[in-house]
Amino acid sequence: MPVSLILSWAEMLLRWAHVISGIAWIGSSFYFIALDAGLAPAPHLEAGVKGESWQVHGGGFYRMQKYLVAPSFMPAELTWFKWEAYTTWIFGFSLLVLVYFFHPTLYLIDPSVAPLSPAAAVAIAALSLAAGWIVYDLLCRSVIGRDRRLLAAAGFLLLVAAAWGYTHLFSGRGAYIEIGALVGSIMVGNVFFVIIPNQKIVVADLLAGRTPADHLGDQAKQRSLHNNYLTLPVVFVMLSNHYAFTYGSRYNWIILAAVFVASFFIRHYFNTMHAGLQPDWRLWPAAAVPLLGAFALTLATQAPAPAVGAAPVPFARVAQILHQRCGVCHAARPTYPGIAAAPLGVMFDTRAEILANASRVEAMAVATHTMPLGNVTHITPAERATLGAWIAAGAKP
Numbered sequence: 001m002p003v004s005l006i007l008s009w010a011e012m013l014l015r016w017a018h019v020i021s022g023i024a025w026i027g028s029s030f031y032f033i034a035l036d037a038g039l040a041p042a043p044h045l046e047a048g049v050k051g052e053s054w055q056v057h058g059g060g061f062y063r064m065q066k067y068l069v070a071p072s073f074m075p076a077e078l079t080w081f082k083w084e085a086y087t088t089w090i091f092g093f094s095l096l097v098l099v100y101f102f103h104p105t106l107y108l109i110d111p112s113v114a115p116l117s118p119a120a121a122v123a124i125a126a127l128s129l130a131a132g133w134i135v136y137d138l139l140c141r142s143v144i145g146r147d148r149r150l151l152a153a154a155g156f157l158l159l160v161a162a163a164w165g166y167t168h169l170f171s172g173r174g175a176y177i178e179i180g181a182l183v184g185s186i187m188v189g190n191v192f193f194v195i196i197p198n199q200k201i202v203v204a205d206l207l208a209g210r211t212p213a214d215h216l217g218d219q220a221k222q223r224s225l226h227n228n229y230l231t232l233p234v235v236f237v238m239l240s241n242h243y244a245f246t247y248g249s250r251y252n253w254i255i256l257a258a259v260f261v262a263s264f265f266i267r268h269y270f271n272t273m274h275a276g277l278q279p280d281w282r283l284w285p286a287a288a289v290p291l292l293g294a295f296a297l298t299l300a301t302q303a304p305a306p307a308v309g310a311a312p313v314p315f316a317r318v319a320q321i322l323h324q325r326c327g328v329c330h331a332a333r334p335t336y337p338g339i340a341a342a343p344l345g346v347m348f349d350t351r352a353e354i355l356a357n358a359s360r361v362e363a364m365a366v367a368t369h370t371m372p373l374g375n376v377t378h379i380t381p382a383e384r385a386t387l388g389a390w391i392a393a394g395a396k397p
């Protein structure tokens with residue numbers, strides 16, 4: 001039984017389920033944010049109703065009303081929104097375990113960043129997620145948590161510190177996915193540990209004929225606001241997997257910080273727009289500045305120009321390096337344990353394959369040191385430079 005093929009299928013199905021549930025979660029949360037912001041007061045509304053919003057969708061009209069804290073009665077049918085969040089985390093965490101925790105040497109450890117043992121890498125990767133949640137939760141409950149702006153600033157600094165820490169412990173790709181897992185876990189933690197339990201207390205109070213305490217709703221609102229602003233960066237981090245120039249950059253943690261700032265401005269623009277206020281157009285240039293900064297940092301990651309007058313690199317030397325350092329995985333029949341087929345179809349068996357993949361080799365093994373994964377085949381800096389010189393001179397056959 002080809003175990004690696006079965007594992008590849010498991011990985012694909014988990015990724016599929018993770019993305020679908022993530023879409024359902026973010027979709028419903030974006031919807032409720034916009035609904036909440038769009039509620040308008042009206043004279044006919046009963047006491048305790050904050051506002052109303054008329055909406056049209058799918059061939060019908062909806063008349064949405066929001067009760068502040070809770071209605072005076074318990075409706076017979078009540079729809080809860082929680083499984084979108086829970087399943088996103090369950091599938092995502094399983095994927096993290098299957099890909100990263102099962103193959104720490106490939107995906108987490110970069111000996112040139114920190115020479116961690118596989119056990120230490122997995123332990124740090126797993127425990128830091130729990131630690132991150134605890135620190136964040138304590139921060140929200142501390143005095144800092146009473147001031148929205150102060151809490152936002154502290155939360156941002158905490159995330160940047162985590163990004164710095166992860167990028168100084170793990171490979172760029174491993175560090176980015178850990179930040180994504182950390183932010184995603186905080187968001188799900190908010191739903192699981194705060195928002196839903198608080199809502200359950202409110203429901204129990206209603207059933208018992210008690211008036212629910214205001215702070216339960218306030219606390220849930222605070223966490224849900226955080227989730228709102230964290231959505232954009234978490235999706236960026238998940239997609240960044242495909243862009244080695246971000247996580248593979250030597251400034252990867254600063255790039256992440258810049259994206260967090262830009263996402264905040266962009267999200268803020270839409271939040272004010274949904275609230276029916278005039279959104280501040282200056283938020284767009286404000287978001288562009290950190291993104292341009294991030295772009296400039298990735299420019300600095302580009303491979304250096306070849307030395308003038310250097311002897312041309314013969315193709316045979318390039319093929320030799322690629323076969324020796326990459327061929328265990330990137331071949332029609334990979335020999336590296338756990339690699340079922342040439343990753344992403346990238347192979348270096350033939351001259352044509354090598355020529356066709358020259359610019360990708362540059363991106364993954366010269367401009368960034370993403371490949372070989374975990375440098376398991378011990379490519380040398382001189383060999384990277386040789387590949388770079390060959391590509392810079394036009395990748396001649």
Ligand code: HEC
Binds near residue numbers: 241325328360377
């Ligand atoms: C231990 C196995 C292994 C070795 C050795 C290895 N790679 Fe990879 N490579 C992978 C895997 C796995 C992926 C797919 C990563 C993913 O899923 O995004 C990959 C992806 C790639 C890609 C495609 C990236 C993209 O997103 O388009 C390129 C190009 C690449 N490798 C080049 C190289 C080069 C050049 C070397 C040698 C210097 C090398 N690899 C060595 C496992 C390996």
